[in-house]
Amino acid sequence: MNDNALIRLAGRPDLPAILAFQQAAIAAVDPRSYSEAERGAWWRTPAVGMPALVETGRYLVAERHGRLIGGAGWEPLDTPPEAAVVRAVFVHPDCHGRGLGAQLVRAVEAAIAATGRRRILVPAALNAVSFYQGLGYVPNEIGIVDLDGVDLRYQRMWKYAA
Ligand SMILES: CC(C)(COP(=O)(O)OP(=O)(O)OC[C@H]1O[C@@H](n2cnc3c(N)ncnc32)[C@H](O)[C@@H]1OP(=O)(O)O)[C@@H](O)C(=O)NCCC(=O)NCCS
Numbered sequence: 299m300n301d302n303a304l305i306r307l308a309g310r311p312d313l314p315a316i317l318a319f320q321q322a323a324i325a326a327v328d329p330r331s332y333s334e335a336e337r338g339a340w341w342r343t344p345a346v347g348m349p350a351l352v353e354t355g356r357y358l359v360a361e362r363h364g365r366l367i368g369g370a371g372w373e374p375l376d377t378p379p380e381a382a383v384v385r386a387v388f389v390h391p392d393c394h395g396r397g398l399g400a401q402l403v404r405a406v407e408a409a410i411a412a413t414g415r416r417r418i419l420v421p422a423a424l425n426a427v428s429f430y431q432g433l434g435y436v437p438n439e440i441g442i443v444d445l446d447g448v449d450l451r452y453q454r455m456w457k458y459a460a
Pocket residue numbers: 323324327386387388389390393394395396397398399400401421422423425426428429432
């Protein structure tokens with residue numbers, strides 16, 4: 299149920315609209331998952347390397363009535379072999395809970411599978427662990443990333459494609 303959002307590859311002109319839905323999604327994150335300082339740092343740095351992700355054709359966006367409402371991307375990993383990492387999954391809060399996030403992750407998984415890669419890592423925000431568990435990802439260790447001088451915890455999660 300996503301009111302027929304179109305999923306397509308992002309292009310460079312989409313970057314401002316991508317930043318807008320990413321920051322709107324972060325602004326709506328449950329304060330029980332991250333402190334105000336942590337959410338502020340994430341908001342200022344929603345997704346490191348977005349222009350490169352778009353330039354390499356590895357970021358998908360969801361568009362409805364000409365408006366970008368979500369996106370998800372991926373990058374290959376060198377180790378372990380045959381692995382890839384899911385990047386920058388965001389859905390505008392106006393559209394949460396309608397299956398769009400799951401649709402975007404499945405589209406990214408299909409793009410990864412098309413390259414022959416079978417092991418998929420998600421560095422999951424703590425608020426999104428249940429979302430990824432519902433998609434078959436299994437929690438591993440906790441990681442920490444420095445965003446704008448603030449340490450943010452995240453949950454490393456793996457999925458092995460059939
Ligand atoms: C996480 C996010 C992408 C989910 O997008 P969404 O479109 O609302 O998700 P969906 O509607 O596809 O949800 C799919 C399933 O996950 C569940 N789900 C979604 N968000 C959830 C959450 N925060 N906690 C628990 N379950 C959640 C839904 O209930 C649904 O379950 P169902 O299949 O049993 O009905 C969105 O909430 C978001 O942008 N969050 C802020 C940014 C973020 O955390 N991104 C992930 C970074 S790793």
